[in-house]
Amino acid sequence: MKVTRSLAIGVGHYLPERVVENAEFTRWLDTSDEWIRTRTGIERRHFAAEGEKTSDLAIRASEMALADAGISGNDLDAIVLSTATPDRTFPATAVRVQEAIGMRRGFAFDLQAVCAGFVFALGTADAMIRAGSARRVLVIGAETFSRILDFNDRATCVLFGDGAGALILEAAEGSGESSDRGILATDLNSDGRLANLLYVDGGPSSTGTAGVVRMQGQEVFKHAVLKLAETGGRALAAAGLEADDVDWLVPHQANLRIMKMTASKLGIPPERVVTTVEDHGNTSAASIPLALSVAASEGRFRRGDLLLMEGIGGGLAWGAVALRW
Ligand code: UT7
Numbered sequence: 001m002k003v004t005r006s007l008a009i010g011v012g013h014y015l016p017e018r019v020v021e022n023a024e025f026t027r028w029l030d031t032s033d034e035w036i037r038t039r040t041g042i043e044r045r046h047f048a049a050e051g052e053k054t055s056d057l058a059i060r061a062s063e064m065a066l067a068d069a070g071i072s073g074n075d076l077d078a079i080v081l082s083t084a085t086p087d088r089t090f091p092a093t094a095v096r097v098q099e100a101i102g103m104r105r106g107f108a109f110d111l112q113a114v115c116a117g118f119v120f121a122l123g124t125a126d127a128m129i130r131a132g133s134a135r136r137v138l139v140i141g142a143e144t145f146s147r148i149l150d151f152n153d154r155a156t157c158v159l160f161g162d163g164a165g166a167l168i169l170e171a172a173e174g175s176g177e178s179s180d181r182g183i184l185a186t187d188l189n190s191d192g193r194l195a196n197l198l199y200v201d202g203g204p205s206s207t208g209t210a211g212v213v214r215m216q217g218q219e220v221f222k223h224a225v226l227k228l229a230e231t232g233g234r235a236l237a238a239a240g241l242e243a244d245d246v247d248w249l250v251p252h253q254a255n256l257r258i259m260k261m262t263a264s265k266l267g268i269p270p271e272r273v274v275t276t277v278e279d280h281g282n283t284s285a286a287s288i289p290l291a292l293s294v295a296a297s298e299g300r301f302r303r304g305d306l307l308l309m310e311g312i313g314g315g316l317a318w319g320a321v322a323l324r325w
Pocket of ligand 1: 030031032035036039040115154155156158216217218219220221224254255258282284312313314
């Protein structure tokens with residue numbers, strides 16, 4: 001049966017220049033490089049320069065993805081940008097990207113599901129492509145999380161970083177079989193009862209300020225391992241595939257221990273897990289496309305490889321996408 005598939009045709013990323021090593025936090029916090037490394041796997045992260053905005057990172061990542069796909073901004077029908085740290089409350093950060101990449105048609109909007117944002121954006125873009133409302137969609141995850149951190153809270157500020165990643169999807173005809181290239185299945189979930197485990201204590205309609213991240217780390221950790229394994233399993237089952245078929249697990253990069261435990265629950269060996277958390281920290285919506293683009297530029301993916309992407313974050317919101325490269 002002929003079906004429409006969303007094919008990945010270009011990928012890109014951008015990291016701000018400034019690298020912040022773990023040791024830097026010990027200047028004002030009771031923490032250590034050893035604690036951060038052993039509890040999270042993080043060694044360093046990038047922070048945006050003063051005045052450098054989420055859109056600036058998104059534009060650089062998008063330019064790389066467009067060059068990789070060999071197309072220009074005007075060849076796109078839509079942009080879906082996932083961020084929890086927009087330049088402004090409105091307009092959408094996506095329209096600044098639209099303007100900057102010379103896209104004079106179509107539509108661009110933001111979507112917010114925090115660390116699960118990129119899988120939600122892929123799910124949305126894939127649904128639009130399959131419904132016929134767009135043929136080529138630029139999907140971006142971009143964050144300047146350093147802007148919403150409490151630098152006196154050692155339990156959160158050492159975890160996050162800034163960056164952006166982008167993936168371009170294009171409509172293509174598939175056979176409906178799991179051997180098709182492109183997005184094969186998506187699985188999206190949220191549970192608002194768990195909103196207080198991870199949130200920002202501000203916002204335009206509550207405090208009138210941007211607020212800072214608050215997290216019950218251990219609780220989020222427990223939910224993450226369970227829910228990521230479940231959602232990954234469901235996306236694979238929906239595609240008619242199993243863990244053995246997965247060539248690369250590309251998980252949200254929050255904590256190396258979560259990634260290892262999830263992979264083991266799913267039955268995916270550690271050498272098939274893409275990890276960039278060491279160098280990027282947790283970049284929220286940007287973490288999966290960053291990992292994807294870094295691994296792709298290292299030549300790790302071969303055409304036809306099965307990738308399983310999955311993420312979880314504030315909401316709680318979580319999900320997975322099975323994509324054949
Ligand atoms: O991206 C969205 C999803 N987010 C996540 O997936 C994050 C999930 N959670 C985690 O990754 C982990 O829970 C953390 C990395 C946040 C914390 O690791 P943990 O092993 O769960 O540590 P903990 O919260 O149980 O804290 C253990 C100890 C505490 O001290 P006491 O109470 O045992 O004396 C903390 O105060 O570690 C202390 N601690 C620190 N010590 C040194 C917390 N942060 C730090 C720190 N440096 N930066």
